Amino acid sequence: MQKVEMTANKRENTGKGTARKLRREGMVPGVIYGPHRESQPLTVDPLEIREIIGENAIVELTILENDEEMETETAMLKDYQEHVIKNELLHVDFLAISMDEKITITVPTEVVGTSVGVKEGGVLQELMREVEIECYPADIPESIEVDITELDVGDSIQVSELDAGEEIEILHDPDDVLATVVPPSEEITEEEETLVDVETLEPEVIGEEEEEVEEELAEEEAEDEEDMEQRDYM
Numbered sequence: 001m002q003k004v005e006m007t008a009n010k011r012e013n014t015g016k017g018t019a020r021k022l023r024r025e026g027m028v029p030g031v032i033y034g035p036h037r038e039s040q041p042l043t044v045d046p047l048e049i050r051e052i053i054g055e056n057a058i059v060e061l062t063i064l065e066n067d068e069e070m071e072t073e074t075a076m077l078k079d080y081q082e083h084v085i086k087n088e089l090l091h092v093d094f095l096a097i098s099m100d101e102k103i104t105i106t107v108p109t110e111v112v113g114t115s116v117g118v119k120e121g122g123v124l125q126e127l128m129r130e131v132e133i134e135c136y137p138a139d140i141p142e143s144i145e146v147d148i149t150e151l152d153v154g155d156s157i158q159v160s161e162l163d164a165g166e167e168i169e170i171l172h173d174p175d176d177v178l179a180t181v182v183p184p185s186e187e188i189t190e191e192e193e194t195l196v197d198v199e200t201l202e203p204e205v206i207g208e209e210e211e212e213v214e215e216e217l218a219e220e221e222a223e224d225e226e227d228m229e230q231r232d233y234m
Contacts, residue, residue: 001140002057006048008032008094010065011041019091028089032061032075034096046089052077056105056140061094074099076137097137104134104171107141109178113149117181122153128178131159132171139167146178156180 011018011029019029028046033039042063052059061075078095082088097103108130118124131144144164146157160174 001138001142002052002055003060004048004052004057005060005062006044007062007064008042008044010063010070011043014041023088023090028092030092030094032063032073032094032096034073034075036098037073037096042094044092049077049080049089049092053080056107056142058097058137058140059094074137076103076105099137102134102136104132105140106130106132108143109146110143111148111179112145113147115148115151115155115181117151117153117155118148120153121184122181123184124148124151124179124181126179128159128172128176131162133164133168134171135168139165141165141168144168144170148179148181151179151181153181153183 008030011022014029022029022043026046027043028049030042030044031039032042040063056076059075059077061073063070063073073094073096075094075096078093080089080093081091083090109126109128111124111126115122115124133140133144141164144162146162148157151157156177157179158174159170159172159176159178162170162178164170
């Protein structure tokens, strides 16, 4: 499990104007919250956030106020919001955690080995590429291995067959299928795959700040459209 140190600044002012000003200055607005603390608006360096996206990293977050240390929280990046066109971070969420309390988190699966069925011409189909688990923060794995070595054509591997260790509880039905090997004629094409709804990433921001982020996004989209129309006339 990756552990990083990061600094953030306490943010007193909120709202669309403040958020835009922060982004123009090269920072990104955010918030930290948790079961044992109040929500606190923050500003952070987007370059530091990029380094931990998708890593399930444990962050030692030092929160500054007027350049002086106010507090340090152990946290994880809970969510982030990104402009789909500009590739710009708009908002980030940190979840304050305790190393002594279990948390629920999603981790990727990693297929290892070459199955008997694939060697005979079968096609491997991965039906799950991540699993939800519960464990202590220190026990969060980078991934959970799915060993397909013994899979023959027509065989599958289920959640109940995973060896994640005693310290990790997998929160799925034991009969859920992770991967299967099918004959070449039954290979699922892209058109036949079940579409998975991909929701727009929206941070679990508290109260008014969530509404402000949504309003700001809508306003920025309207401004982008207006800019495009103006360029059409130039």
